[in-house]
Amino acid sequence: MVRYVYDFTEGGRDMAGLLGSKGANLAEMTRLGLPVPPGFTLTTEACRAFLAAGNEPAGLWEEVSAHLSALEASAGRSLGQPDDPLLLSVRSGAKFSMPGMMETILDIGLNDESVLGLAEVSGSRRFAWDSYRRLVQMFGSTVMGVDAAHFERALAHLKDLRGVKDDVHLNASDLAELVGTYQNLIHRETGEHFPQSPAEQLRRAVLAVFASWNGERARLYRRREHIADDLGTAVNVQRMVFGNLGADSGSGVAFTRDPATGRPGLYGDYLPDAQGEDVVAGIRNTVPLAELKHLDRAAYDRLLAHLSTLERHYRDLCDIEFTIERGTLWMLQTRVGKRTAEAAFVLAAELADEGLITPDEALARVSGEGLARLMFPRFDTSTTGTALAHGVPASPGAAVGTVVFDSAQAVRRAAAGEKVVLVRQETTPDDLPGMIAAQAVLTSRGGKTSHAAVVARGMGKVCVCGAEELTVDTGTRRFTAADGTVVEEGTVVSVDGSAGAVYAGSVPLVDSAVIRYLEDGRGGEGDRGVVGAVGRALARADAVRRLEVRANADTPEDAVRARRFGAQGIGLCRTEHMFLGERRKLVEEMILAGTDAEREGALAALLPLQRQDFTDILQAMNGLPVTIRLLDPPLHEFLPDRTELAVRIAAAEARGEEPDAHDVELLAAVNRMHEENPMLGLRGVRLGLVVPGLVAMQVRAIGEAVARRLRAGGDPRAEIMVPLVGDVRELRLVRAEVRRVLARVSEATGAPVDCPVGTMIELPRAALTAGRIAEEAEFFSFGTNDLTQTAWGFSRDDVEAEFFSAYLDKGVFPTSPFETLDREGVGRLVGIAVTEGRAARPDLKIGVCGEHGGDPGSVHFFHATGLDYVSCSPFRVPVARLEAGRAAL
Numbered sequence: 011m012v013r014y015v016y017d018f019t020e021g022g023r024d025m026a027g028l029l030g031s032k033g034a035n036l037a038e039m040t041r042l043g044l045p046v047p048p049g050f051t052l053t054t055e056a057c058r059a060f061l062a063a064g065n066e067p068a069g070l071w072e073e074v075s076a077h078l079s080a081l082e083a084s085a086g087r088s089l090g091q092p093d094d095p096l097l098l099s100v101r102s103g104a105k106f107s108m109p110g111m112m113e114t115i116l117d118i119g120l121n122d123e124s125v126l127g128l129a130e131v132s133g134s135r136r137f138a139w140d141s142y143r144r145l146v147q148m149f150g151s152t153v154m155g156v157d158a159a160h161f162e163r164a165l166a167h168l169k170d171l172r173g174v175k176d177d178v179h180l181n182a183s184d185l186a187e188l189v190g191t192y193q194n195l196i197h198r199e200t201g202e203h204f205p206q207s208p209a210e211q212l213r214r215a216v217l218a219v220f221a222s223w224n225g226e227r228a229r230l231y232r233r234r235e236h237i238a239d240d241l242g243t244a245v246n247v248q249r250m251v252f253g254n255l256g257a258d259s260g261s262g263v264a265f266t267r268d269p270a271t272g273r274p275g276l277y278g279d280y281l282p283d284a285q286g287e288d289v290v291a292g293i294r295n296t297v298p299l300a301e302l303k304h305l306d307r308a309a310y311d312r313l314l315a316h317l318s319t320l321e322r323h324y325r326d327l328c329d330i331e332f333t334i335e336r337g338t339l340w341m342l343q344t345r346v347g348k349r350t351a352e353a354a355f356v357l358a359a360e361l362a363d364e365g366l367i368t369p370d371e372a373l374a375r376v377s378g379e380g381l382a383r384l385m386f387p388r389f390d391t392s393t394t395g396t397a398l399a400h401g402v403p404a405s406p407g408a409a410v411g412t413v414v415f416d417s418a419q420a421v422r423r424a425a426a427g428e429k430v431v432l433v434r435q436e437t438t439p440d441d442l443p444g445m446i447a448a449q450a451v452l453t454s455r456g457g458k459t460s461h462a463a464v465v466a467r468g469m470g471k472v473c474v475c476g477a478e479e480l481t482v483d484t485g486t487r488r489f490t491a492a493d494g495t496v497v498e499e500g501t502v503v504s505v506d507g508s509a510g511a512v513y514a515g516s517v518p519l520v521d522s523a524v525i526r527y528l529e530d531g532r533g534g535e536g537d538r539g540v541v542g543a544v545g546r547a548l549a550r551a552d553a554v555r556r557l558e559v560r561a562n563a564d565t566p567e568d569a570v571r572a573r574r575f576g577a578q579g580i581g582l583c584r585t586e587h588m589f590l591g592e593r594r595k596l597v598e599e600m601i602l603a604g605t606d607a608e609r610e611g612a613l614a615a616l617l618p619l620q621r622q623d624f625t626d627i628l629q630a631m632n633g634l635p636v637t638i639r640l641l642d643p644p645l646h647e648f649l650p651d652r653t654e655l656a657v658r659i660a661a662a663e664a665r666g667e668e669p670d671a672h673d674v675e676l677l678a679a680v681n682r683m684h685e686e687n688p689m690l691g692l693r694g695v696r697l698g699l700v701v702p703g704l705v706a707m708q709v710r711a712i713g714e715a716v717a718r719r720l721r722a723g724g725d726p727r728a729e730i731m732v733p734l735v736g737d738v739r740e741l742r743l744v745r746a747e748v749r750r751v752l753a754r755v756s757e758a759t760g761a762p763v764d765c766p767v768g769t770m771i772e773l774p775r776a777a778l779t780a781g782r783i784a785e786e787a788e789f790f791s792f793g794t795n796d797l798t799q800t801a802w803g804f805s806r807d808d809v810e811a812e813f814f815s816a817y818l819d820k821g822v823f824p825t826s827p828f829e830t831l832d833r834e835g836v837g838r839l840v841g842i843a844v845t846e847g848r849a850a851r852p853d854l855k856i857g858v859c860g861e862h863g864g865d866p867g868s869v870h871f872f873h874a875t876g877l878d879y880v881s882c883s884p885f886r887v888p889v890a891r892l893e894a895g896r897a898a899l
């Protein structure tokens with residue numbers, strides 16, 4: 011037989027699924043012998059049965075009655091007993107906390123008769139009538155469905171009549187009159203009377219709490235917090251205790267440690283002569299908990315002892331709610347307390363030091379997301395005013411600078427020592443120099459995987475993108491906010507990449523000690539604060555993790571930084587990033603070459619530049635693997651904009667002039683190369699196979715860089731990676747060429763130049779034929795950006811701003827699949843490729859270098875799927891190290 015009701019003496023903290031977290035923790039405290047007002051919990055199963063059938067399950071009420079009788083027997087009085095009523099609270103409590111989302115009804119058991127009894131035994135008429143009026147109001151709105159505004163209006167009207175401002179200035183007779191008004195109101199609105207039967211009050215209150223699980227507020231909250239809709243809520247029925255019985259009573263909240271810093275100490279608030287609800291509602295000003303010591307020393311000492319019992323028992327920071335009723339302390343709630351990222355790290359380290367938890371438990375209690383938050387400077391949020399605009403929080407951190415509207419201006423001003431914020435509608439590879447020069451990037455279009463977002467994250471640069479309320483006019487060099495504020499070039503703004511907000515003026519910054527420590531090891535060992543705690547968590551993660559962590563880096567500076575952050579190599583060096591700026595001209599010449607000689611000339615000019623790039627990176631990563639990817643993006647990205655050219659030519663013609671011959675030639679080439687879907691066009695390995703000399707030039711540059719480093723006594727470990735392979739034959743052709751070129755370099759230099767050749771797996775076909783591809787590949791690296799794009803058929807450059815938010819709202823996916831790997835689909839492709847790749851080549855090294863390599867949830871998946879490494883932007887390296895460690899626990 012299903013059992014629907016558990017007494018607090020019967021449950022425990024491991025029963026949160028059935029009893030809700032509040033009920034499970036009340037039971038735990040009861041078992042620990044702490045003073046919890048007695049009560050019982052109706053299970054989430056009862057709620058689910060009620061919601062499914064539309065009425066209470068058979069037998070529920072008999073069980074409730076039996077538990078109620080036991081409660082009455084122990085209290086020595088019965089529910090609503092006229093001369094001395096036992097009163098009950100009825101509170102919701104789901105498995106996952108949903109603060110304020112569901113209903114609570116207090117003072118069940120009061121009616122026109124028992125209110126007089128309560129006045130008598132409590133010695134306070136005012137208290138009794140105030141409790142009754144709270145019940146009628148809560149019951150009327152929550153259970154009987156009367157619009158809460160009616161009650162508010164009646165209360166306001168009475169206060170007006172009496173000429174008082176606060177509820178507390180209404181006397182007992184006023185409140186008695188108000189109860190009458192409320193009861194009439196309920197009758198008028200519903201045609202029903204407020205129920206005088208305590209048993210009926212209880213039953214209807216319980217069912218109303220069950221029903222509130224499906225209230226609109228609760229449903230919205232669950233969607234936002236990714237809480238399943240079918241869990242249901244438990245209901246806790248508990249004897250009321252009163253903190254509003256005079257000066258020797260009160261209510262408060264307490265934390266066993268400081269939830270902001272994690273440091274030991276007593277933290278909390280106390281409100282004398284008040285109910286718990288009054289503390290939470292913030293109607294009156296609370297006093298610091300330490301004041302209680304002077305108000306009621308005995309209760310204070312008992313509270314401290316209970317807090318210590320709870321913390322030792324839960325082995326974690328707890329927060330509690332308590333009430334003192336005429337000198338008697340009651341514990342009303344406890345739970346493992348929410349905390350800031352900083353507190354999480356400090357607390358984990360301290361509890362491990364105190365021997366309460368093991369080092370592995372300490373590691374489990376911190377998170378990569380928390381670490382990421384600690385790495386960025388923050389705005390002092392006490393000083394931020396109203397935001398000019400909100401957008402997508404694309405790359406976290408806080409930055410202040412003067413607004414500029416193009417890359418050149420950003421570079422110029424930054425070179426003069428100015429801090430700048432680059433504002434664009436959206437960015438393109440052309441904006442890269444400006445992005446590097448800027449403190450932050452702000453765009454009015456694009457989502458989390460737009461160019462601005464991906465590049466900024468890669469550089470650890472603050473970025474807010476898709477701030478659609480902004481009208482950006484690069485022509486007049488100003489942007490306009492939704493409220494009409496016009497911001498001209500040169501004006502100072504503050505960009506909060508963690509919150510996705512932009513503020514006018516300069517908001518003060520708080521520096522990150524953690525980033526200083528990670529970057530150059532200052533602080534750390536022996537540090538009792540957050541820096542030391544982060545250091546210890548990372549050390550533990552490094553000791554237990556199986557996954558290696560590499561970085562995506564294209565410059566020696568990034569490589570050096572990545573290494574300091576603990577990267578064990580470079581998992582992706584995107585060579586296209588080396589073709590920007592001045593060098594773009596050379597690429598343009600290569601593409602436009604009319605003859606072999608011209609093309610060879612352009613390639614020959616690029617060769618020494620590339621060779622130097624690779625030499626520097628191999629030097630920075632001496633002794634560690636450096637995976638260099640051959641050129642990937644569509645070539646037209648290196649050519650000028652088609653429309654711009656056409657306009658320039660048309661304008662010249664309109665003026666009756668001869669258009670510039672170079673422009674005409676360029677336009678013809680751009681037209682020739684135009685593709686409707688460049689992301690699915692001539693890019694990746696396809697480029698290498700159709701543009702003569704390109705692979706040979708890049709591989710020669712790599713080979714000669716390796717030879718140089720060898721001659722210099724270095725330990726270069728270059729790996730050559732081929733992008734966008736869909737079939738083994740593509741790889742076979744390229745690999746043969748790579749081998750030929752490397753052999754020639756060896757011969758010419760006399761150095762034994764040999765590099766493993768591998769491929770990216772970023773097309774579904776590659777994943778599905780991974781067994782064949784592994785015949786030619788010495789390693790795989792999953793390009794999960796493209797693999798997500800091609801598996802879902804979502805263009806990674808276009809989708810996020812518009813329909814992704816609709817998809818998120820409708821719950822098609824809980825987070826963007828470009829952010830957290832879609833395990834079910836893309837993850838399945840990864841799994842197939844790992845299994846089949848390793849079956850064909852057991853020593854196949856496998857990693858991932860898409861954005862997911864630095865995403866905590868995805869790192870756990872890659873660990874479980876048996877990858878050898880994850881590669882992510884330098885700033886995510888510590889995050890990935892931490893999560894790789896946590897995944898291995």
Ligand code: PEP
Nearest residue numbers: 772793794795796859860
């Ligand atoms: C990928 O597709 O995941 C990848 C790493 O390559 P890119 O982002 O450069 O296309």
Ligand code: MG
Nearest residue numbers: 772793795796
């Ligand atoms: Mg790719």
